[in-house]
Amino acid sequence: MNSNSQLYERYSRQIALKEFGEAGQQKLLQAKVLMIGAGGLGCAALQYLAAAGVGNLGIIDDDTVSVHNLHRQVLYGMDDIGLPKAAIAAAALQQMNPGIVITAYNQRMTVANALEIIKAYDIVIDGTDNFASRYMINDACVLLNKPLVYGAVSKFEGQVAVFNVLLNNNVTSVNYRDMFPQPPAANEIANCAETGVLGILPGIIGTMQAGETIKLLTGIGTPLINSLLTYNALNNQVYELKLTARNNTKELLPKNAAAFRETDYNWLCGITENILEIDSKKFNELRVKKGVVIIDVRELDETPVVHEFDHIRIPLSNIEKKLPSKENDTIILFCQSGKRSLQAAKLLIDKTGNTKKIFSLAGGILKWKQENQF
Amino acid sequence: MESKIILFGQLTDITGNDTIAVNNISDTDSLVTELNKLYPAMIGVKYIIAIDKKVIQENTVIQETSTIALLPPFSGG
Numbered sequence: 001m002n003s004n005s006q007l008y009e010r011y012s013r014q015i016a017l018k019e020f021g022e023a024g025q026q027k028l029l030q031a032k033v034l035m036i037g038a039g040g041l042g043c044a045a046l047q048y049l050a051a052a053g054v055g056n057l058g059i060i061d062d063d064t065v066s067v068h069n070l071h072r073q074v075l076y077g078m079d080d081i082g083l084p085k086a087a088i089a090a091a092a093l094q095q096m097n098p099g100i101v102i103t104a105y106n107q108r109m110t111v112a113n114a115l116e117i118i119k120a121y122d123i124v125i126d127g128t129d130n131f132a133s134r135y136m137i138n139d140a141c142v143l144l145n146k147p148l149v150y151g152a153v154s155k156f157e158g159q160v161a162v163f164n165v166l167l168n169n170n171v172t173s174v175n176y177r178d179m180f181p182q183p184p185a186a187n188e189i190a191n192c193a194e195t196g197v198l199g200i201l202p203g204i205i206g207t208m209q210a211g212e213t214i215k216l217l218t219g220i221g222t223p224l225i226n227s228l229l230t231y232n233a234l235n236n237q238v239y240e241l242k243l244t245a246r247n248n249t250k251e252l253l254p255k256n257a258a259a260f261r262e263t264d265y266n267w268l269c270g271i272t273e274n275i276l277e278i279d280s281k282k283f284n285e286l287r288v289k290k291g292v293v294i295i296d297v298r299e300l301d302e303t304p305v306v307h308e309f310d311h312i313r314i315p316l317s318n319i320e321k322k323l324p325s326k327e328n329d330t331i332i333l334f335c336q337s338g339k340r341s342l343q344a345a346k347l348l349i350d351k352t353g354n355t356k357k358i359f360s361l362a363g364g365i366l367k368w369k370q371e372n373q374f
Numbered sequence: 375m376e377s378k379i380i381l382f383g384q385l386t387d388i389t390g391n392d393t394i395a396v397n398n399i400s401d402t403d404s405l406v407t408e409l410n411k412l413y414p415a416m417i418g419v420k421y422i423i424a425i426d427k428k429v430i431q432e433n434t435v436i437q438e439t440s441t442i443a444l445l446p447p448f449s450g451g
Contacts, residue, residue: 041451129451152448154383159448179429180447184420195384197450228429230382230445239380239443242428 024218032056034121038085040072040202041127048210050093062108072199132265138176158205277362293328334361383446
């Protein structure tokens with residue numbers, strides 16, 4: 001048997017599908033798919049993509065195998081504990097299918113490497129476990145015009161969607177930020193480590209992500225474009241929602257590659273009142289830096305008047321309408337005691353997304369004056 | 375009028391149920407206000423609101439026959 005007939009023998013049962021056929025198989029063999037995260041979702045998706053003959057698979061993950069991963073991350077065993085997931089997954093998959101090319105990246109995807117890595121692939125699958133990565137991957141895929149197959153799980157429920165696909169009418173389908181424009185606060189949503197997850201759930205959702213990827217690549221069926229599917233493993237309920245684009249999504253996305261590389265996604269997703277607020281010492285460090293604008297959000301007739309540093313005055317009641325100049329990438333707000341400036345900071349974050357860093361002076365100008373007697 | 379609301383993710387932990395009923399709600403803004411009153415732990419929690427399986431983005435009138443769903447984001451993988 002020559003290699004070509006062996007190849008067709010291997011894939012014969014899917015080639016037999018008239019919707020799929022030899023043409024579908026050729027499309028898979030020529031495809032380049034990047035799996036970000038080799039955890040529960042990744043282990044499931046990768047096995048089926050490798051088995052189906054996706055010709056070029058990339059796997060990126062900086063994590064190593066832990067014993068508590070094994071109930072759901074089924075590509076790994078006891079001997080793999082402590083070893084890098086991407087490399088172990090790649091080796092296991094290569095053994096399952098020697099006829100495809102697998103590239104392992106044993107590193108974390110960051111703003112510094114994301115665009116370069118993603119650029120080389122046709123489709124990206126998100127199997128990460130944190131919001132900072134999910135927003136970063138979404139933004140990178142939008143910048144590079146790459147379809148993104150999204151999947152996420154929590155306890156007994158999962159979500160699947162396909163984002164950012166260029167449609168026939170030259171319109172690009174919705175992306176993650178059309179669904180959730182801003183990340184939740186760090187303490188708002190717990191991850192698998194905190195809440196737990198039933199092992200089969202990422203298996204099901206990851207397999208659905210592989211299915212959506214195969215549908216996109218071969219052009220069969222109806223992928224979850226402009227749709228979000230939710231699945232509940234406890235009652236087997238499936239709920240599918242129609243998604244539509246938001247008017248302000250564009251404003252929340254980095255404008256170009258340079259802006260993307262400068263976006264601090266960890267910071268963006270770690271927003272809590274504590275992080276947002278800065279003390280007098282941090283304030284004094286920041287206020288002398290370039291690109292920083294300081295805003296007094298008190299009403300115009302309030303005292304004490306501040307002469308000690310340059311600032312502008314925009315009362316809280318006006319802050320949403322009078323956004324400060326676009327050139328400043330850091331905004332520090334202050335008021336009398338720190339309450340109104342915190343409120344203003346939250347309003348501005350909702351408005352500007354991750355395009356600016358916004359801080360509020362804790363304790364307000366009264367505390368600052370007390371600690372900085374001139 | 376009583377509106378049926380389907381909840382997902384950690385919203386079910388807050389309410390203790392995956393479906394709840396809320397009375398006399400005319401639109402989605404008043405729904406959010408009412409839910410925040412009934413379940414203070416929902417204040418500030420991010421979720422999308424879908425009416426009859428369509429995600430809405432601004433205040434929308436709720437019909438008597440509408441089914442409402444609230445979905446928070448998931449991060450697990």
